[in-house]
Amino acid sequence: MSYCTYIPEMKEPSRSLHAHYHDEQYGFPLHDDNELFGRLLLEINQAGLSWETILKKEKAFRNAYSNYNIEEVAAYTEADRERLLNDAGIIRNRLKINAAIENAKSILMLQKEYGSFEKWLAYHHPKSKEEWVKLFKKTFKFTGGEIVGEFLMSIGYLQGAHDADCPVYQKILEEGPMWLQGK
Numbered sequence: 001m002s003y004c005t006y007i008p009e010m011k012e013p014s015r016s017l018h019a020h021y022h023d024e025q026y027g028f029p030l031h032d033d034n035e036l037f038g039r040l041l042l043e044i045n046q047a048g049l050s051w052e053t054i055l056k057k058e059k060a061f062r063n064a065y066s067n068y069n070i071e072e073v074a075a076y077t078e079a080d081r082e083r084l085l086n087d088a089g090i091i092r093n094r095l096k097i098n099a100a101i102e103n104a105k106s107i108l109m110l111q112k113e114y115g116s117f118e119k120w121l122a123y124h125h126p127k128s129k130e131e132w133v134k135l136f137k138k139t140f141k142f143t144g145g146e147i148v149g150e151f152l153m154s155i156g157y158l159q160g161a162h163d164a165d166c167p168v169y170q171k172i173l174e175e176g177p178m179w180l181q182g183k
Contacts, residue, residue: 057091106140
């Protein structure tokens with residue numbers, strides 16, 4: 001069952017929470033590096049948990065991680081790591097917290113070399129999911145196949161976020177997702 005067909009079967013308040021993400025964010029191209037970083041951070045934190053848990057905590061993540069400001073997160077100190085480990089509003093996993101900070105540093109390096117995280121992604125497009133996973137594992141921390149696949153699908157780099165008969169699918173096509181440009 002796809003995400004598109006599963007949401008209507010959910011009970012409230014889960015349905016509204018997922019519907020907002022599905023209708024307004026999932027699969028739509030993202031162009032802001034901080035938001036791209038934020039989406040990667042959320043996908044990493046979802047590992048081993050439900051996506052609903054992450055959706056419920058998104059505002060807390062945004063607040064805890066400086067509104068996903070890459071430069072600020074890259075400069076986090078040991079005190080910031082401890083603050084995050086003690087923040088009950090987010091996922092308090094040392095590996096995931098360290099990955100967020102190290103990945104922010106990696107993105108800063110990509111920005112210097114390519115001009116932006118988005119341009120780095122575009123430079124490497126198109127790739128198969130397997131090729132993307134290899135590239136992400138070389139470049140970032142805590143990025144396995146599911147994390148990379150969902151991240152790229154959620155930002156319009158890999159096809160599959162929506163069923164072709166889903167009304168949101170047409171909206172995404174109008175925005176020219178990268179998976180469409182790779183054909």
